[in-house]
Amino acid sequence: MVFQRDQDRLREYLRNDGQKLSVAERESLVKNYIPEDFEVPASHSRERRKPRKTPVRSFFKSQLHHFAYAFTHIIFGIVVRLLQAYHAVVDRVFAIVYHHHRTPELIRKDVRGLKRLPTHLSTILTLRKEEDSLAVLMDEVAELAAWSSCAGIPQLSIYEKTGVLKSCIPALHQIITTKLASYYGSPSQQPNLHLYAPHHPVHGPSTSDKSKSTLTILLLSSTDGRETLVDLTKTLAEMSQNGKLSPEDITPELVDAEISEITTPAGADTVLKPEPDLLLVFGPFLKLDGYPPWQIRLTEMYCTGGRSHGLNGDGEAVEYQGYMRGLWHYAGAQMRFGR
Template sequence: MAPFNEKDTKLYRNDVASGGRTLSASERERLLQSYLPAPTSHTPETNPQSASQPARRKSRGHKRRVRPFLKAKLHFVIFFLIQLVFGIYIRLRQIYHATVYRLLAIRHYHHRTPEYIQRDVQNLDRIPEHLSVILKFKTEEDGGLEALMDEVAELCAWSAAAGIPLLSVYERSGILKTYMSPLQELVRQKLVSYFGPPPVAPSLRVFAPNHPSISPSRTPSPHIQPQLADGSDGRRPHLDLFLLSATDGRDTLVDLTRTLAEMAQAHKIDPKDITSNLINAEISATTAVHSPRTQNGHKPAGKEVEAGEPDLVIVFGPTVKLDGYPPWQIRLSEIYCVGDSGGDVSGSGSTRVEYQAFLRALWRYAGAKFNFGR
């Protein structure tokens, strides 16, 4: 823009001083016309690219708002379809298993008769010498402690009828250990209801780590019995019930570590002698079941039972959850999970103890193939 010359400047100032009465509007335009820059704006007809720029910006802004919305809706639809398909599959599987297991329960029911249980397991190639089960403490709505103890009593009766000499029950809280005497009495009544009164009913011994064992009083040895009146074999069946809890896992290792450390500091044991074999022997000693002695102080003939590693572990639940089970006792154990049969069709995840689940676990154990590597 060129500077104003002296004449035009004087005319402009006089017009301003007079309040715009000296020059008219057209004269003022002509005065400033020579000093204005050339016009650079174009009409839409002359520059179509500049006219389309606002439309493009508007279209881009619209796409930025629509695409995330459509993507979110697409993800929601895909998630809903996946959830629907798997939900239908799980429900159909639960219905199928519930139907099959109910039919199996009708076909194979014990009727509180040991002969029926023996008939169901007589063709099995092997029976576990040590059976372990994992149970959960139920809420008061599901029966609480009474329901838990009744399940343990039922398992004891089934195990005794199937010829299993040792049954260990794992319950995380350890509440069964505080009721060992009532539990022993309840199990004894359950055995009598199945087998009949003594001496037909199996003898029972209930024990737990770091707890004194509870055996029936004034009864002969479970391994040596006199001949019965009917001339049958006087050998009376015997069942050992072993109670485990979460404290038997972690706390046992802590106590053993503390004891060995104190003995090493007191120079009662050489630290080099603390080996894996020693630790294994000490841990096994806490769960050992020694055969009862006769009146003359000698052990009866027969195999000595030890509560070591169980041959079979039954998890009464929908998933395999050991829930703090002592790890050194299940290194070589066969683990069987009840699965969907432990809950109803609604998938509540109940842990009911049923005979057909117990029987299926024995069938699976009999048909399992064991590969012991080095």
Template sequence: MAFVEGPELRKQLETLPAAERESLIKPFLLPPRVRKSSVKGRKGNSKPVRTFLRSKLYYLLYFLIHIVFSIYTRIRQSYHAIVDRVLAILYYHHRTPELIRKDVRGLNRLPEHLSVVLTLRKDEDSLETLMDEVAELTAWSSCAGIPALSIYEKTGILKSHIPALHRIITSKLDTYYGPPSHQPALGVFAPHHPLYAPTLVPQSSKSNIETITVLLLSSTDGRETLVDLTKTLAEMAQHGKVSPQDIGTKLIDAELAEMMTIPAPSPQESGNDTNGTDSAAGNNLTPLTKADPDLVLIFGPYVKLDGYPPWQIRLSEIFCTGDHSTGIAGEVEAVEYQRFIKGLWRYARAEMRFGR
């Protein structure tokens, strides 16, 4: 059939039956599209029992996995709690330096600089508890032969109570060593703070030359110190005081090591004052043998550095002391002697590769 264009074509199409018009248009139409949702709905509705059984099987597997891991966790916590209590009985110091030295005598290596991460609790007597923990750690470190102890507490509240902390530590050392003449020389300081090292008796009357140095750190000694050092080095480079090629890890190490170096006694400690302060103890305290800690102890259920200065611990061994259920009366961050000794044991057995 021949068709013409224009209005005559429309008239011819209108005269054709509907079936012929559909047959003429059908070759130019796209195949019909089936919606996926409708297909899925038909498939789901066709097998409802299988879908129900599959979902229940998934729930059963999840329940069994949860039960197995819960049992494993409970057994693990119970095991560590029993071991912790047994060690607490077998290795109790009885505030006797000889027993502590006996516990560490067989170790082939002890840290020259020990660092401990502590947390300020939310109790009313939290500050007194924190100071008592620092005093205990200082006594244990001194008896074990560790010359340097750094305490990291995020808020830095101990820096505002250095004289009181020194008195509490000295009182604690009395219970271990006896009179001040038998105690090691004690010095407490913090970065950008003067050394506090008073003595109650003349240094010449001491029967030993042991020393213990306590360094107080906080979060301000971490990132903020690195930022300030970066700004200072940048300004010095801009003014030509230092060459950019000289700025490297050695220079940063030297600058940050000054923060760990024992400062000279403050002017008011140059002689005896009304509080009995004497500079002899400060003069007998040697600089820290290692600015970076060899071992970092974390008294808690998991590793949480809580803003610890990152540059100082890049080569340090980190040991977390506890599990969730190993504390007494729910105290998961208790500073206990057996955990302190366990940390020294782990450090002695650690393999030092230093990235190799």
């Protein structure tokens, strides 16, 4: 507690800018309020310490750390390169041993030992930056269509982010038909081909031969993902506000049915599965790149090009051995469905 006389002296000292109290008087003013055992810390000493010189062992210690860091990076780089070379050699061996030679019988033989095949296969492809990138992309789609048809997979969906394939559906249909002819031969041996996209009519024969198998190809883009969910949410909200739909009626089953109508062609003569069983990503890493999220809730995903990417330059190419590895992975996967 500060005494009243000391408070008055301190106020007077502050009002006069410290001109009336001497140094000794100011020290005596605060002396009664300082503990007797109070000592000035050593860090407040006015004497400056001389800077310490860096010892020699600190220099050798830092050099040892740099050497260990560089040595670890060298060993890790060698191991990574050896693994990439090993997988590249294995991929080349598989490419020779399991080459399809555009023969449906060989493809059926490769998948004969699998305990299950996907009913709906989906892939993510990327439009490259070369001049003939669109032609390469369409040829990859045709190859995937031929492989899936020969393997007995009735439904194939192709996701390409920009949606460039939707603008050339007739040309793509012709390219796929030509590719199927190189595998099957005469048109009587080829499967019925139906090609369509959301909000687009089905492109294919008006009448299908019931004695032949049917291959249905769905083209997807980024507009069929988030934007579709946003538009559906707005529509359901407006219907609920206008009293046309009760909020209790908006269930996951209703959303699933509405989205299924978007991805199912009108007048289809076969029952299509909107959700793919297997999603193949032809690239160095698993990147969905805006793939419609609602359709892949229970989908098995497999990345085909991560192990050899960066060494042989074809990590993003659509190759038959990568396609077969995806089917093998799906056949051996455990389907727990959240359990």
